[in-house]
Amino acid sequence: MSGRRVAVTGVGAITALGGTATETFRALVEGRRGIGPVRWREGGDHRTRVAAEVAAVPDGGGLGPAPRSRCERLAIAAAREAVAVSGVSPGGVGGVVVGTTTGGMREAERALARLARGDAPPDLGEALLGYPLSATAEAVARAVAPGAVARTVTSACSSAAAAIALGSAAIERGLVRAVLVGGVDALCHLTWVGFDALGALDPEGCRPFDRRRAGLSIGEGAAFLVLEREADAAARGARVWAWLAGWALGAEAFHPTQPEPSGARPAAAVRAALERAGLAPSAIDWVNAHGTGTPQNDAMEAAALRLALGEAAATVRVSSCKGQLGHTLGAAGAVAAVVSVLALVERWLPATGGLTEPDPALGLRHVAPPAERVDARVVLSTSFGVGGAVAARLFEHAEAPPRASAAGGGPAPATLCVTAAVASARDGGAARRALEPRRTRRFDGASMALTAVCADALATAGVAARGVGLVAGNGLGALGRAAAFLARVDQSGPRFAPPAEFPQIVPFATVGNASIYLGLEGPVVGVADLETSAEAALAVVAAWIDDETPFLCGAYDVVDAFTERLFGGDPPEAPPTAAAAVLLVETPAGAARRGAHVLARLEPLDARPLPAARAWLAATAPAGAVVVGTGGAELAALLAESPWAAVPRTVAGSDGGPHRAPGTLALVRAVELVEAGAREVVALALARGQVHLTRVSAP
């Protein structure tokens, strides 16, 4: 069908090499290097003292309250540029999707470390304002796209690639008309010290694909793209910069830090993206590689390209921009996307900065400095993250004619089938015993709880883990564990930071751990939206799910003494308690094809503001039962004044352990009610003025 391609109509970026996308791109082509001695935060016995910092970060003022973190300022700058370039009116942007791993960690980390050491930092409240991972996406929406749905996804260094995949799916399925997608990360002590402890940083600055390569260089920055359906872009006469022709996500399910050396899963993602785009491997003119510069990543990547592209792998040009821009972590997939688009537009292929002696073992055709003038038509961009999430995207020149098989799935399935629903035991104790101690020795309670409920769900439904995806929500991440790590670094010095601890603090760690333990190789991503993180996870699954890929969809939380003290609660007795809940969801066709026993049908209804929710309740025949997730008192008032006042009500969370985001728990209860004979149950949540509704009905 014509007019259904996904158009890139705006790009924006702020990096160590420039305050805009074109400034960054020109500096890349000129061969400038953004990696240099770290200016921020002198002192400490770090092994590595170089990074790619952004010299001038705009204050990001304008609409709404002032940004609270460097991440917010970086993100707003790049997002504002992308929207301005696209010409879409701010009100025309229906969704904002941000991939990030640090959020406001830079501003919070000193206070967190002091608090963990027993001090009471006077600036604690202010330091934590921008801390929640979802704060940045909210700030971007407020500043440049008021009224847009804000989503935060995290999959370590492939976070922005996941954000772009989510935005693309939303456009393909007609969920929004224009979406702003991208990623951001700011240099912070946690990531600097953490990657240094892993021995993953090259003290001399990164040299991807070089024989002497010795690690990555941490960078910082933000990049955003505006995506629209071809027909919508054409209708408003917008300039199409390039097409996002195809994408695919997957997971290695291998190791918390080591890439799986064969490259099989990244290769599968590249092949899936090619298939989605209707392109052959030989169509690719340039590979804008993840290319971090660690010995393991670059070797794996070369293997993956050989597997995915066959003979074409030896002749296609390959570069990594990280030798000039550093590794911008959660932003990297978006920075690479913007560079890919501009390479098509400007007809220049940036070289791999720092590459002087190509590693012959890799067998790749490099763009070694200088940049090459090439009229490329198709660019492949790959992203990988610690914890194993992998992504591939194909960008195609704006002049390319449409193809019959071009990206463009049908509408999202109206209902999903629940084939398993599991909530963890209140104290997580039973779950801990059910998992193998040796393989879970670094897991915290959240990882134990999430892995255990996912294992139960797969076993109940009789589904092999391999083809399954996992999307799980959590509001605050491993706050106590991060604070303890930072306190230990403060006390002993960066030189003695515990290397094995860092990968467990990354916000993706819990989802990554479950993926690795269970062998989940579908799309795996964490989602953050404070107390409605579970509802956000379900929305992400609804956008991505297809007949081939069942998804585990859930939420988890951990309550430890540190977090409770932080929020002024009573510190619970040690050990910390954790809880998780998960649904296994499939499309009706997918469930039917494998003859699955369907427990209930699920219909996620859009989140809506209070007045609209009031109108919906007034106009909709009351269901047989209501399960309340978050927002108890306010929701009780809303229901009391509606025709739903007499509907029997269950409050999830009161009996489900320490769930700050009890949405999945509410759905598990709703499924149980349906299994017990209820015809229709509605799960409700209310937070920050938005009401989330999900209809659960008998199959």
Next chain:
Amino acid sequence: MDRARLLDELRTLIVEELELRDVAPADLAEDAPLFGGELALDSLDALQLVVAVEERWGVRIPEGDEAREILRSLRTLSEFVAAQSP
């Protein structure tokens, strides 16, 4: 330094730092391989162990092949620490 005490301290440190919840310190044999053996430890464990030993005894374990030799067994590690520590 008292050798038996050093060995015991190393055993405890290994179990704690590598979170070997199912291993009793006393079960770690002096000559058993630390890596590539029954403990199924990986490169991340090696990094963690190096940092922990360096911090605890104020020694500097060299990188590469030398480290492999030092980390071969409890005996080699304890001999290195005993020889290097102030």
